[in-house]
Amino acid sequence: MAEASIIDGKAFAASLRKSVSRQVATLQELHGITPGLAVILVGEDPASQVYVRNKGRSTVEVGMNSFEHNLPNDIDQETLLALIRQLNNDPLVHGILVQLPLPNQICEDVVLDAINPEKDVDGFHVINAGRLATGGKGLTPCTPRGCLMMLKKWLGDLSGKRALVLGRSNIVGKPMAQLLLRESCTVTIAHSRTRNLADECRRADILVAAVGRPRMVSGDWVKPGATIIDVGINRVPDTRPGAAEGKMRLVGDVDFGSALYVAGAITPVPGGVGPMTIACLLANTITAVCNTAGVDEPEV
Ligand code: NDP
Numbered sequence: 001m002a003e004a005s006i007i008d009g010k011a012f013a014a015s016l017r018k019s020v021s022r023q024v025a026t027l028q029e030l031h032g033i034t035p036g037l038a039v040i041l042v043g044e045d046p047a048s049q050v051y052v053r054n055k056g057r058s059t060v061e062v063g064m065n066s067f068e069h070n071l072p073n074d075i076d077q078e079t080l081l082a083l084i085r086q087l088n089n090d091p092l093v094h095g096i097l098v099q100l101p102l103p104n105q106i107c108e109d110v111v112l113d114a115i116n117p118e119k120d121v122d123g124f125h126v127i128n129a130g131r132l133a134t135g136g137k138g139l140t141p142c143t144p145r146g147c148l149m150m151l152k153k154w155l156g157d158l159s160g161k162r163a164l165v166l167g168r169s170n171i172v173g174k175p176m177a178q179l180l181l182r183e184s185c186t187v188t189i190a191h192s193r194t195r196n197l198a199d200e201c202r203r204a205d206i207l208v209a210a211v212g213r214p215r216m217v218s219g220d221w222v223k224p225g226a227t228i229i230d231v232g233i234n235r236v237p238d239t240r241p242g243a244a245e246g247k248m249r250l251v252g253d254v255d256f257g258s259a260l261y262v263a264g265a266i267t268p269v270p271g272g273v274g275p276m277t278i279a280c281l282l283a284n285t286i287t288a289v290c291n292t293a294g295v296d297e298p299e300v
Contacts, residue, residue: 004261004264010271036092037281038068040087042071045101048100067092084098096115112125122142122171140179142278143280148183150267162203166253215254217255218258230254230269230272235249
């Protein structure tokens with residue numbers, strides 16, 4: 001049986017980061033602007049600390065300024081909002097990101113909506129969600145933006161294709177569906193109440209899985225030749241022969257082993273969608289710079 005092509009997210013991300021560094025150089029040369037990205041981390045969640053560190057490193061690597069704000073876990077909402085207001089008014093800061101999740105005493109929606117929508121590089125502000133839904137120009141959430149970039153590079157014109165998005169979260173599923181609709185796909189959004197989920201999946205030319213359930217989508221749910229984007233990141237015990245006792249590994253929402261022999265192309269986990277997310281954060285920061293400074297986005 002023929003194997004699917006592997007969509008190499010690391011390679012896509014490396015190429016996007018290269019384009020972004022060229023754009024940074026152009027913005028400096030033509031307008032004297034060095035893009036600045038501020039990341040706020042509340043508390044000491046180890047996974048969040050790793051994400052924030054990686055974001056900071058990638059920001060500096062493409063020539064941008066990185067501003068990191070680490071706040072204690074017991075901080076009150078007003079203090080956090082005051083920092084966001086300060087960053088909203090700081091001309092050196094073009095993008096603001098608040099690392100999620102936030103501690104219980106803080107309301108996530110209030111915090112996200114306090115960010116100036118033009119600096120909202122995560123694209124979670126209600127204004128940017130509205131712009132995406134209505135076809136306006138705005139900042140798009142990084143993970144779906146990365147998925148769409150890979151799909152377009154891989155498949156070219158997506159118009160008329162049947163796409164199924166599995167998951168309806170505000171950060172992945174819904175914006176992903178909006179982006180595919182913009183590309184004139186025929187879009188179905190599936191979730192935990194969807195009936196005959198396997199049949200729905202089998203109809204899809206493009207299947208984007210964002211559920212957070214390890215290997216839920218098996219090969220017999222996949223249409224032969226379909227393109228699969230696996231967003232899921234799930235930590236499971238590593239039971240492969242030779243793996244050390246108690247070792248964990250990352251798997252996606254798709255059962256890669258069985259889907260590989262049915263799909264036309266598939267993103268691996270790790271090495272698929274994940275690397276594109278941070279690269280798209282940098283690309284969104286360029287968009288934010290151009291929106292706030294009123295300059296055209298440099299060609300890549
Ligand atoms: P959420 O938990 O917010 O949403 C999960 C969605 O999946 C919900 O819409 C839920 O349906 C649906 N769902 C859950 N169980 C089932 C089921 N058994 N059958 C059908 N649908 C189901 O997750 P996120 O969107 O935040 O993330 C999804 C996955 O993507 C996670 O593994 C996460 O770690 C990963 N992720 C990866 C990123 C990356 O950079 N690669 C970035 C962001 C997320 P309902 O709404 O009905 O509850």
